[in-house]
């Protein structure tokens with residue numbers, strides 16, 4: 296019989312070294328981070344416990360089962376057949392972005408990102424001495440679109456060498472369509488720009504939308520990209536430090552591997568590998584139950600804000616448990632928004648400005664049991680009750 300996961304279960308993670316519970320005082324609900332508060336899938340816990348029972352945890356070999364698990368997940372979830380040798384280990388998606396920057400660009404080169412976007416992309420590019428080239432996404436009637444003329448301008452710049460595509464996109468929740476992916480691919484190919492397709496949120500796509508791994512768009516773009524995935528967001532495994540980079544082209548794969556070797560980053564975590572393999576081999580049932588749960592959470596927040604908090608609204612997501620809230624009509628200055636809700640609602644939210652092109656917006660995680668989410672909404676409502684929203 297298929298396993299049933301209880302996403303209503305409330306874990307008490309404070310004092311377990313969970314990073315998200317160390318940022319704010321104890322009475323604050325931390326909703327700023329892209330991590331769920333759900334327990335992971337039972338087969339993962341069981342596999343970890345079985346491995347823990349054998350009392351030696353030394354250096355780990357390159358397991359042949361790791362690429363097979365990744366390839367199983369890609370074919371069963373996304374209908375993408377990959378060769379096991381395309382799969383490289385990387386500690387995290389963020390690390391893969393850094394290694395790609397080191398492998399395929401020089402200091403001073405430009406790297407395209409589409410803002411507002413996951414804030415670490417900004418810092419990773421800046422810290423590497425490369426230049427951030429922003430293709431600003433355009434909000435039109437409640438949905439973000441790509442300004443393709445601007446994207447082409449950014450890609451055509453002679454120093455642009457790399458694009459980091461966020462697919463699906465955090466925080467605006469778009470699942471890029473085949474047409475959009477086709478146009479992005481054509482432009483990157485035309486201007487010889489390598490793509491890192493960050494597909495860390497690809498498991499979390501809502502009904503009516505479909506995630507298409509970028510390499511499925513064409514053989515040509517498959518040869519000019521890396522797909523970065525990690526079971527971390529889906530299965531609450533970020534502390535395991537085990538992710539995969541899928542690189543169909545051998546030359547690029549060798550280049551990335553050289554960078555991993557020179558950064559001494561190839562050593563695989565014993566438990567991370569076990570967790571990733573259990574997730575990708577046995578975790579399908581969990582995702583099938585998680586996605587409708589998060590989607591219902593998103594609908595709950597949308598309806599609640601529309602009814603109770605004038606001036607604060609949801610940009611309707613097509614994927615992910617990160618909600619992008621439009622707070623421009625709340626009657627506060629953009630820089631006051633996150634501090635206001637921290638002080639008056641005791642809720643930690645991320646200031647949208649850190650994502651670039653996001654001033655006046657807030658990012659909120661809804662990867663919580665519904666009872667916790669409902670309490671959070673009530674706290675937001677009573678905090679906002681004294682505000683004078685703009686029409």
Ligand SMILES: Cc1ncc(COP(=O)(O)O)c(C=O)c1O
Pocket residue numbers: 329386387388389390413461465493495496525527533538
């Ligand atoms: C789009 C995106 N990429 C990467 C990450 C981080 O993933 P990892 O822990 O694998 O670096 C996040 C986490 O918020 C994210 O939202």
